Amino acid sequence: MHEFNKDVEDLAHEILDYSLDRLKLNPPLDGPSTPEELFHQVGNTITPQGLGGHETLEIFKNVLAPACISTDHPRYLAFIPSAPSEYANLFDLVVGSTALYGGSWLEGSGAVFAENQALRWIADLAGLPASAGGVFVQGGTNGNLSALVAARVHAREQFPEVTRWVVACSQEAHSSIQSAADIMDVLVLEVPADDGGVLRGDAVGSAIDSYHEANPTHRVFAVVATAGTTNLGIIDDLTTVGAAAKSRDIWFHVDGAYGLAALCAPSVRSKFNGVELADSLIVDPHKWLFAPFDACALIYRNPAIAKKAHTQHASYLDTLENPNEWNPSDYAIHLTRRARGLPFWFSLAANGTDEYARSMEQTLTIAQHAATLIKAHPQLKLLMEPDLSVVAFTRNGWTLPEYEAWSDKLLEDQIGFVVPSSHKGKPILRFAIVNPWTTEADIEAILETLN
Numbered sequence: 215m216h217e218f219n220k221d222v223e224d225l226a227h228e229i230l231d232y233s234l235d236r237l238k239l240n241p242p243l244d245g246p247s248t249p250e251e252l253f254h255q256v257g258n259t260i261t262p263q264g265l266g267g268h269e270t271l272e273i274f275k276n277v278l279a280p281a282c283i284s285t286d287h288p289r290y291l292a293f294i295p296s297a298p299s300e301y302a303n304l305f306d307l308v309v310g311s312t313a314l315y316g317g318s319w320l321e322g323s324g325a326v327f328a329e330n331q332a333l334r335w336i337a338d339l340a341g342l343p344a345s346a347g348g349v350f351v352q353g354g355t356n357g358n359l360s361a362l363v364a365a366r367v368h369a370r371e372q373f374p375e376v377t378r379w380v381v382a383c384s385q386e387a388h389s390s391i392q393s394a395a396d397i398m399d400v401l402v403l404e405v406p407a408d409d410g411g412v413l414r415g416d417a418v419g420s421a422i423d424s425y426h427e428a429n430p431t432h433r434v435f436a437v438v439a440t441a442g443t444t445n446l447g448i449i450d451d452l453t454t455v456g457a458a459a460k461s462r463d464i465w466f467h468v469d470g471a472y473g474l475a476a477l478c479a480p481s482v483r484s485k486f487n488g489v490e491l492a493d494s495l496i497v498d499p500h501k502w503l504f505a506p507f508d509a510c511a512l513i514y515r516n517p518a519i520a521k522k523a524h525t526q527h528a529s530y531l532d533t534l535e536n537p538n539e540w541n542p543s544d545y546a547i548h549l550t551r552r553a554r555g556l557p558f559w560f561s562l563a564a565n566g567t568d569e570y571a572r573s574m575e576q577t578l579t580i581a582q583h584a585a586t587l588i589k590a591h592p593q594l595k596l597l598m599e600p601d602l603s604v605v606a607f608t609r610n611g612w613t614l615p616e617y618e619a620w621s622d623k624l625l626e627d628q629i630g631f632v633v634p635s636s637h638k639g640k641p642i643l644r645f646a647i648v649n650p651w652t653t654e655a656d657i658e659a660i661l662e663t664l665n
């Protein structure tokens with residue numbers, strides 16, 4: 215063991231104290247600054263001599279950190295917030311300080327073993343077979359892209375004569391599907407959802423059949439269903455969409471970046487029926503499974519296909535190619551990787567899965583409570599009964615500028631962070647509730663400002 219020198223020793227305590235204080239604090243919401251304001255306060259921090267650890271930490275604590283919104287604040291309800299458990303956050307300190315390598319079994323077998331048990335829990339909840347497996351990637355965007363690349367490699371082998379590849383999804387699908395299609399240079403076949411925004415198998419089937427008829431050298435290689443849309447929390451009809459894909463020999467991918475977390479909540483589990491048909495699925499523990507950024511669980515029914523698609527071959531990597539060893543690098547678009555599933559694994563192992571179910575049910579209960587309050591509010595209109603924990607609504611008589619002004623003031627007053635979104639071309643407000651520490655009183659405090 216080597217000793218820290220005095221500066222490092224002091225800094226170690228300062229950093230640990232700061233981290234623990236931040237974890238115990240009810241964090242302030244904070245908010246953005248302009249580059250000019252920040253420069254005015256800190257100047258150029260990159261200097262030939264260095265500022266020293268203490269001074270650099272002071273800059274972070276006093277200027278930079280307060281210019282970052284606390285995404286784990288219980289009244290941060292915009293986008294999809296983050297709500298890491300205490301255990302997950304604490305263990306992230308360990309992951310960050312131990313030079314764990316999560317790319318190969320050879321280098322990180324213990325970490326990979328633990329990550330794989332966490333993935334197994336999700337695969338079991340989804341009803342995937344014992345052969346299923348995958349990897350934690352940086353986020354849902356990478357997860358969706360990696361899954362679709364695997365799907366296309368598979369389709370190319372089955373249908374070598376095809377000239378143009380197409381991915382089918384609903385217009386409610388997440389923007390990352392279009393982004394993946396652009397990167398892959400494939401087309402997107404938008405299938406209309408029903409009036410409730412739900413993608414259904416009959417619509418998928420007939421859209422694909424007429425597309426194939428009109429474009430005989432093109433082929434749909436993947437159908438993407440969303441299990442909990444980001445904007446409204448709508449769950450596609452996974453049973454019929456999965457069947458429509460399967461009966462046409464097409465890969466079925468379920469994007470559950472936000473929503474599939476609720477697989478562990480008994481009260482809503484049946485809404486995900488059909489997910490067991492998935493050839494691949496994703497869920498982001500950094501969204502609604504109480505893990506810190508950044509972690510997306512990507513799971514394949516048949517990981518061998520993904521391995522064929524994603525393994526990188528190079529002379530210096532050949533030694534890693536052992537068929538009996540699980541190399542996480544082989545299952546997505548990445549090589550070097552942090553063992554980013556470990557904070558999630560630690561929290562799951564330490565808290566137990568029952569606690570996960572309880573915390574999930576708590577967020578669902580608060581979402582129902584929010585919907586009830588909105589329905590009773592004289593100025594507000596609930597857009598639809600929440601399927602999961604996104605609650606969308608409108609304010610009577612408001613147009614976008616009023617929503618924006620309200621949102622800005624809510625943050626300025628440090629009451630909450632809620633931003634306008636839109637639905638069918640009209641502005642709406644939405645609460646995304648993923649934090650078990652968000653209380654009824656938190657919701658009431660925000661709704662009061664809409665009187």
Ligand SMILES: *Cc1c(COP(=O)(O)O)cnc(C)c1O
Pocket residue numbers: 294352353354355356358388390440442443444469470471472473498510
């Ligand atoms: C958030 C989200 C994504 C993208 O995930 P990132 O982790 O932000 O890359 C994809 N699909 C859905 C449904 C999402 O909610």
